[in-house]
Amino acid sequence: MSLRVLGVDPGLTRCGLGVVEVEGNRRATLVAVGVVGTVAGTALDARLLVISEAIDLWLDTHRPDVLAVERVFSQLNVSTVMGTAQASGVVIAAAARRGIPVALHTPTEVKAAVTGSGSANKDAVGKMVTKILRLDEMPKPADAADALALAITHAWRRGVAGPGPTAGSASRGAAPVSGLTPAQRLWAEAEARAKRGSY
Amino acid sequence: MSLRVLGVDPGLTRCGLGVVEVEGNRRATLVAVGVVGTVAGTALDARLLVISEAIDLWLDTHRPDVLAVERVFSQLNVSTVMGTAQASGVVIAAAARRGIPVALHTPTEVKAAVTGSGSANKDAVGKMVTKILRLDEMPKPADAADALALAITHAWRRGVAGPGPTAGSASRGAAPVSGLTPAQRLWAEAEARAKRGSY
Incomplete structure (x- = not known):
């Protein structure tokens, strides 16, 4: 029983995509990772x-149970954040x-989910993703590692804290179980069994 | 010979959509206008x-030659502008x-194109749209009138200043004619003829 999560770190210049399969015992395995990029100055x-075409292809190829996307906030660089928001909307x-x-x-x-610290830097996140997924080397560029970290985070938070936050819930609390796909529900049940068990 | 433009004033709460048919002599006629809305608090x-479904329907129903969208800028209300940018990305x-x-x-x-003043208020824009399209009453809500104003603006600017700015051109200058659809090229030629003619 496992949950397949597609993580996306949205952006116009580099959009990271990563698919992981996470078992009820939290063991996470890499399925696919990549980056789709476009050149600044292009229309x-x-x-x-x-x-749009990349996310369509990844969704149709990997058929994830859930999509985990980085929440976009306004940053100092306003022109970049607009493009990031537009890309996240498409995804x-x-x-x-x-x-x-x-x-x-x-x-x-x-950052908190994969490293234990909400202020970890990109290198620390990349190293932990490499370790969690038992890879020989760190996924590059950082956007790819971030996408995998997002996917792992979603599965773990969902497993640890209930079904996990969905797009509509701003809080960290558990979302209604009725929002789960059949695969997610089975996984939640497996997770609950594992909690009562050996770890 | 005419140009059919779909104007979109993007937003999550209210997304204005308006289609106008603009002839080479700048005469603009309403084809369709509407608003698609979603409730804050929904996922x-x-x-x-x-x-996404609304824009797909409008594009497939009205088959515009070009889509004119409001350029999104960061505003004071950052949470709103993120949603607006995400909606514009989808569109x-x-x-x-x-x-x-x-x-x-x-x-x-x-504002400048339809009222002559870049600082006109929404009411002035709505009144001019009503007049330009020879309507009996002002399209409501303001998002619908804004979408029509966008469509009129694109056709007029394109006619007056050349092919007009495309998504990739930050300047107000003319974009390459090679970017035109056959219908746009014909319209540009009709416009050029009209300029040499009676007005």
Whole structure:
């Protein structure tokens, strides 16, 4: 019994994508990882089309149980954050069109989940992702490692704290179980059994 | 010979959509106008799905030659602008998937084009849209009128200043004619003829 999560670190210049399969005992295995990039200066519609086609391909190829996306906040660089938000909109809508649930996680939540510290740097996150997934080397670029970290974070938070936050729930609390796909429900049950068991 | 423009004023709570048919002599006629809305508090993926399905329907029903979208800027209300950017990303990608060119216009450009003043208020824009399209009453809500104003602006700016800015051109200058659809090229030629003629 396992949960397949597609993590996406959205962006126009580099959009990280990573799929992990996470078992009820929290063991996470890499399924696929990659980055889709577009060149600054290219027309916005052409850039969003590349993101759109990439997410469609990843969703159809890997058929994840859930999509985990980084929650976008306004940053100092406003022009970048607009493009990031536009890319995340395209990614979220692609999952929604397929009926795949979407969960949003903040960078702090991701860092805390995989390293134990909400203020960890990108290198620390990458190293922990490498260790968790038992890889020989760190996924590059950082956007790819971040996408995997998002996917791991979603599965673990969901397993540890209940079904986990969905796109509609701003809090960290458990979302209604009715929002789960059959695979997620089975996984939640397996997780509950594991909690009563050996770890 | 005419140009059919779908104007979109993006937003999660209210997304205005308006289609106008503009002739070479600048005469603009209303084809369709509407608003798609989602309720704050609904899950983000569900909200973006509503926008996605609406824009797909409008593009397939009205088959515009070009999509004109309001250029999103950061505003004081950061939480709103993120949702607006996500909605605009979904809208732009939908056009790009169909090979429909996308043009971005700022609110100032739209106000200036339809009222003559870049600082006109929403009511002034709505009144001019009503007059330009020879309507009996002002399209409501303001998002619907804004979408029509965007569509008119694109056709007029394109006619007056050349092919007009596309998604990739930050300047107000003319974009390459090679980016035009056959219908746009014909319209540009008709416009050029009209300029040499009676007005």
